[in-house]
Amino acid sequence: MLQRASVLLGLAILLSLLFPFQVALKEGGVDPRAFPVQGIDLAGLGMLFAVLPSTALYRHGRLEQRVSRWTPWLVALSLFTLLFVLLHLHWTHELLADWLREAFGSQRQTLKGAELVSELGVLVCMAGVLVNLHAVAEAPVARRRRKKR
Amino acid sequence: MKRLYLGLTLLLMAFLASLDQLDAVHRFVARAGVQRWMTELALSLAAVAFFARRSSLHRRMLFPRRGLRLLLAGIAAYALGLAVISGLLARAAGLLPIEADGPWASVPGVLALLRPLPLFIAAEVLLVVGAFRALTNLVPPDEFAADF
Numbered sequence: 001m002l003q004r005a006s007v008l009l010g011l012a013i014l015l016s017l018l019f020p021f022q023v024a025l026k027e028g029g030v031d032p033r034a035f036p037v038q039g040i041d042l043a044g045l046g047m048l049f050a051v052l053p054s055t056a057l058y059r060h061g062r063l064e065q066r067v068s069r070w071t072p073w074l075v076a077l078s079l080f081t082l083l084f085v086l087l088h089l090h091w092t093h094e095l096l097a098d099w100l101r102e103a104f105g106s107q108r109q110t111l112k113g114a115e116l117v118s119e120l121g122v123l124v125c126m127a128g129v130l131v132n133l134h135a136v137a138e139a140p141v142a143r144r145r146r147k148k149r
Numbered sequence: 150m151k152r153l154y155l156g157l158t159l160l161l162m163a164f165l166a167s168l169d170q171l172d173a174v175h176r177f178v179a180r181a182g183v184q185r186w187m188t189e190l191a192l193s194l195a196a197v198a199f200f201a202r203r204s205s206l207h208r209r210m211l212f213p214r215r216g217l218r219l220l221l222a223g224i225a226a227y228a229l230g231l232a233v234i235s236g237l238l239a240r241a242a243g244l245l246p247i248e249a250d251g252p253w254a255s256v257p258g259v260l261a262l263l264r265p266l267p268l269f270i271a272a273e274v275l276l277v278v279g280a281f282r283a284l285t286n287l288v289p290p291d292e293f294a295a296d297f
Contacts, residue, residue, distance in 0.1 A: 017167045018160060019273060057278070061285040116170040123164060130284045131204045135292070 003067055004058075006078035009047070010126045011054035013084050016046035017119060044088030066133040073128035080121030087115050150207050153283050154197055156220040156276045159227055161193035162186070163273060209287040216282030223275030230268035238263065 040048070058064070067074065086092040093111075100110050165171060166189060175185045201207065232238040242260045288296075 014164075015277065018163050018277060019270065057281050061281060063285075066285075112170055116168060119168060127200060127204075127284075130281075131206075131209075131287060132290050133285060133287070135289045 002078065003070065003074060004064060006074060006081055007063055007067055007126075007129060008051065008054055008058055009081045009085070010077045010122050010129070011057055012047050012050040013081060013119075013122045014126050015050035015054055016043065017123075019046075019050075040090065041088050041093075044085070047084070047088070061133075063133070066135070067129065068134060071129075071132060073125050073132060076121065077125035077129055080118050080125055083114065084118040084122060087111065087118060150210070152217050152220040152224065153206070153210075153280065154201065155224055156280050156283075157197045157200070158190070158193045159224070160273070160276050160280060161196055162189045165189045165192060204287075205293065206287070209293055210283070211286050211288060214283065215286040216279040216284075219275050219279030219282065221279075223272045223279055226268055226272035226275060229263075230265045230272060233263045233268060234265040 086096065096114075097111060104110065166185075171188075175188055178188055179185075229238070232241075238260055
């Protein structure tokens with residue numbers, strides 16, 4: 001379950017970063033900064049929108065059967081995915097910002113760095129997961145019994 | 150394989166373009182006259198070459214190949230988008246000897262309606278699906294290690 005969620009969210013994050021939907025919103029006359037959604041920022045919203053196409057890709061590639069056990073790539077993907085989600089939910093972002101301000105005195109550069117690390121981490125780990133998939137076990141071919149003459 | 154390499158490079162360039170944190174790098178190299186797309190292209194080419202070498206992509210791709218036609222369509226759509234954004238398409242349409250009453254008279258008008266953003270989005274959809282199909286059609290790593 002956790003493996004499936006990590007791969008699905010990882011794919012969704014990657015798809016949301018590949019498509020310039022902020023530019024598409026601007027061309028459509030919508031100000032991306034004025035998006036009226038509570039609790040999540042635009043990058044997080046993009047990830048949520050990308051869950052549906054990532055589910056389609058997940059099923060198309062039969063990833064559920066081919067990602068069967070925890071590998072280092074999958075563990076790293078789940079951690080980077082979790083970091084991305086935490087950075088783009090408002091309340092966890094505020095918690096992190098407050099902690100960094102108290103611990104280090106500045107939080108903006110560190111948060112920007114953490115965002116970059118999470119995005120690059122998802123990209124690298126997703127590529128690692130995809131090139132290390134197991135083969136799909138083919139269903140046995142049903143054989144017709146020969147009639148005895 | 151060239152289609153896969155080019156498709157992965159274009160996708161990685163789109164990914165790097167979405168990273169705001171690289172703006173400082175772009176501003177730094179802009180002093181030497183290097184444009185943003187040149188930096189993204191150089192980084193993408195290096196990263197894809199490293200990835201292809203490390204994962205032995207060319208030796209692990211199964212037959213029949215999957216996703217390569219989608220990659221070709223995506224590359225063609227991307228090239229069309231570049232032609233629209235650079236004005237090449239409009240200039241090429243102007244050079245064609247089209248008669249005002251002929252069957253091709255509406256072609257320049259249709260070409261003028263093309264916008265680059267939908268073409269780039271369509272190109273990215275095709276490249277994503279094509280690259281995904283190609284990368285999920287490889288010899289599993291344990292079988293590859295046993296054979297080589």
